[in-house]
Amino acid sequence: MHILIIEDDLAIAANLYDFLESRGHTADAAANGVAGLHLAVTQRFDAILLDLGLPSMNGMTLCRKLRQESQIDTPILMLTARDTLEDKLAGFEQGADDYLIKPFALKEVEARLLALHKRHLGKVANRTLEFDKLTFDPKTLSIRFENKNVKLPPKCIRLLALMMSEPGKVFSREELEMEAWEDVQETSDTLRSHMHILRRALTKAGGYDPIETVHGLGYCLTSRAQISK
Numbered sequence: 001m002h003i004l005i006i007e008d009d010l011a012i013a014a015n016l017y018d019f020l021e022s023r024g025h026t027a028d029a030a031a032n033g034v035a036g037l038h039l040a041v042t043q044r045f046d047a048i049l050l051d052l053g054l055p056s057m058n059g060m061t062l063c064r065k066l067r068q069e070s071q072i073d074t075p076i077l078m079l080t081a082r083d084t085l086e087d088k089l090a091g092f093e094q095g096a097d098d099y100l101i102k103p104f105a106l107k108e109v110e111a112r113l114l115a116l117h118k119r120h121l122g123k124v125a126n127r128t129l130e131f132d133k134l135t136f137d138p139k140t141l142s143i144r145f146e147n148k149n150v151k152l153p154p155k156c157i158r159l160l161a162l163m164m165s166e167p168g169k170v171f172s173r174e175e176l177e178m179e180a181w182e183d184v185q186e187t188s189d190t191l192r193s194h195m196h197i198l199r200r201a202l203t204k205a206g207g208y209d210p211i212e213t214v215h216g217l218g219y220c221l222t223s224r225a226q227i228s229k
Contacts, residue, residue: 001046001117001175005029006036006062007079008054012102016049019106024174024184033057041070044169046120047113050096052080052087060094067095075116079104114178121165129164132223134202134210136164146206155180156198163211163221172218195219 003020007013008031020027028043030036033054040048040062048066052059059078066072078096080087088099097116100109129136133146141157143150152160158180163171177185185191195211203209212222 001025001113001178002044003027003113004036004039004043004045004048004074006033006040006049006054006059007051008032009051012051012079015106016109020110023110024172024178025110026172031055033059033062037062037065040066040072040074044166045074046117047075047077049109049113050076050078052078052082052091060090063091063094063096073120075113075120077109077112077116079109121162129161131164131167131221132210133206134164134221136161145202145210148205150201150205152198152201153194155194156201159194159198163219167221167223170214170218170220176219 003025005013005016005020005027007016007029010031013029013031017027017029028039028045030039034056036050036054037057039045050059050063054062059080063076063078066074066076075097076095077098077100078091079100079102080091081102083101091099097119098112100112127138129138135144136142136157138161143152143157143160159176162176162179163169173188173191174184177183177191180194181190199209199211202211208224210222210224212220214220
């Protein structure tokens with residue numbers, strides 16, 4: 001996952017950043033509300049870790065601006081030392097998806113982020129995904145490319161569905177493995193073999209491979225027009 005950490009305590013932010021990166025995620029960080037808002041609206045993230053007691057703009061205001069003004073539905077996990085019921089309810093009213101009290105365990109932070117991310121993906125799981133000449137119906141698990149049916153094993157369907165959820169985004173090996181196997185694999189061989197099966201099936205149906213390998217970073221879904229350039 002790509003995670004935005006908005007936290008003014010540099011020690012806490014560094015611990016979160018180092019832990020999440022060590023677990024295969026990518027992270028960006030902001031030390032105040034204004035910088036955090038700018039990053040959240042100009043870049044795409046899978047989840048946001050948001051502290052309440054921020055300088056320049058507090059977490060409640062930032063959360064409200066993201067939800068109401070910017071219409072951003074990225075999952076938000078609030079981090080705070082405030083532990084009263086009223087504080088929690090206020091956070092949820094402003095649009096937070098979950099609430100974690102300081103001090104917290106880093107593994108619990110990751111577990112909650114993963115749960116929020118899966119829940120968020122589930123919100124759009126019932127709509128047909130379309131990109132270029134490629135369509136995927138999650139209800140029937142049917143895939144069509146250039147008006148031809150594509151048969152794929154379950155893991156390959158998961159990989160394709162994730163990439164179709166955000167065409168053009170480069171998905172890291174870790175993100176793809178977490179989606180298909182719910183864990184990071186020991187080597188890249190498993191993912192590589194499944195990507196080979198997926199790409200071969202798409203090429204056979206459509207006459208070209210819409211998946212681009214971005215060396216050192218991962219894979220992304222690319223339109224035929226972009227491939228032709």
